[in-house]
Amino acid sequence: MNPSKQDVVRRILAGKPLEPREHGVAFAPSNIALCKYWGKRDEELNLPMTSSLSLSLGKLGSSARISASSGIDRYELNGVAVDPQSSFARRTKTFLDLFRPDPGTHFNVVAENTIPTAAGFASSASGFAALTLALDKLFGWNLERRNLSILARLGSGSACRSVYEGFVEWHAGKSPDGMDSFAERLGNKWPELRMGLVVISEAEKAVGSRPAMKQTVETSPLYAAWPSKVVHDLSELKVAIADRDFNRFGRTAESNALAMHATMIAAWPAVLYWLPESVAAMKRVVALRAEGLPLYFTMDAGPNLKLIFLEKDADAVTKAFPAVQIVAPFEP
Numbered sequence: 001m002n003p004s005k006q007d008v009v010r011r012i013l014a015g016k017p018l019e020p021r022e023h024g025v026a027f028a029p030s031n032i033a034l035c036k037y038w039g040k041r042d043e044e045l046n047l048p049m050t051s052s053l054s055l056s057l058g059k060l061g062s063s064a065r066i067s068a069s070s071g072i073d074r075y076e077l078n079g080v081a082v083d084p085q086s087s088f089a090r091r092t093k094t095f096l097d098l099f100r101p102d103p104g105t106h107f108n109v110v111a112e113n114t115i116p117t118a119a120g121f122a123s124s125a126s127g128f129a130a131l132t133l134a135l136d137k138l139f140g141w142n143l144e145r146r147n148l149s150i151l152a153r154l155g156s157g158s159a160c161r162s163v164y165e166g167f168v169e170w171h172a173g174k175s176p177d178g179m180d181s182f183a184e185r186l187g188n189k190w191p192e193l194r195m196g197l198v199v200i201s202e203a204e205k206a207v208g209s210r211p212a213m214k215q216t217v218e219t220s221p222l223y224a225a226w227p228s229k230v231v232h233d234l235s236e237l238k239v240a241i242a243d244r245d246f247n248r249f250g251r252t253a254e255s256n257a258l259a260m261h262a263t264m265i266a267a268w269p270a271v272l273y274w275l276p277e278s279v280a281a282m283k284r285v286v287a288l289r290a291e292g293l294p295l296y297f298t299m300d301a302g303p304n305l306k307l308i309f310l311e312k313d314a315d316a317v318t319k320a321f322p323a324v325q326i327v328a329p330f331e332p
Contacts, residue, residue: 003177004044005154009098011179012151016141018101020068024138028129028162029061030115032195032306034253034298035233036260037157037170039217039226045178046157049217050230052170053186053237054161055195058329060114061126061162064134069108076110087208095128095155099135115197124209128155129162149182166330167241169234188241189330196307196317196324200277209301212264212271220267229259250296250308257298264301275303281321288320295320 031054039049073096075082075089082089096107109131113123132152136143143151145163153160161168164185173181217223233256240249264271278299285297285307293316296308307324309317314326 002042002044005098008045008150008154008178011177012143012147013099013141016143017139020101020105020138021140023065023067024134024136025063025065026130026133026137027061027063028126028133028159029056029058029165030123030126031056031158031161031168032298033158033161033300034237034249035230035256036300038260038263039213039223040157041172042176042178043214045181046153047178047181048157048170048172050227051172051234052158052161052230053234054158054168054170055193055329056162056165056168057115057195057197057327058165058331060197060327062114062123062130063112064127064130065110066131066134066138067108069106071106073106074108078112091124091155092131095131098154099139124156125158125162128152128159131155132159133163146182146184149184150178153178153181186238186241190241190244191328191330192311193246193329194307194309194311194314194317195327195329196309196321197327198281198305198307198321198324200275200281200303200305205273205302207271207273212267212301215269215271216264216267218267220263222263222266226259226263229256246294246310250294253298253308254296257300261299273299273302278303278305281305284320288316293317293320 033052033054035053037048037052041047041049073093075092077088092109111127113127115123129152132148136148148163149160152163160183161170164183167186167188168183169186170183171181233252236248236252240252282297285295288295293313294309295313295317297305298308299305307317318324
């Protein structure tokens, strides 16, 4: 029998405190994958087919405050009480069920996202990472980051990367129990690097990442080439980061994103997150690059673009995309 999420939690929390303190508060940054995570080898434990590499968005992400509650769970998101039947509440409850000392333990969760929720900006990643870090403080577990990364992964795969800042690699691992599938931060910093968020739509995605991922793996004839593409791109990105080779870095990230979306579009039924405005923005980036502006893009499972450029070109990027929100990932 394959291990369950509860088995993983029991193993990590063996001998740890079970009584909650007054409250736990934490923040976790959103992360944008430069070499994407798309496809699972284990649905239950959120174990990926391949490794991946991301860059955090600094101060953009999720905060969570969790405390004990009497009678029922209560959830609040961005100052508004959440319907218990909503996707947000159901996913949060399922995750919290893993950590209740007994069925009578309930939680009050107050969450805030500084990025759009469920719109392809990795809000679930930062959300589950923040919740995991807050639980660690609530119970006083004092877990090491590797174990916090594993626990966050049980809520959302990409959340394992959001327990860190900066460049983060998620090791796919091979073990059936997933104990070797965790993220760790790379030591490299790149202060001049910038990421620009181009919001095409803040609407919740019609097809969530989980079902879209499953559909792609099971039906896309292009998916067979994806693992080797990841191995190549991961190596390219690491070299580019170490050498601060911006064009190699941007080219590899953009190619990886387009390859991921190609596998989705080839699935049946096709998974197409792009809107007409997404395509127009992509073409704009390509045109600007042809004119000499070193600018690249990446996209996750949604219609929104993330622009990749250097600090010196911020004015030119803002002129081309007036509504862009610029993030400096390595600013204090």
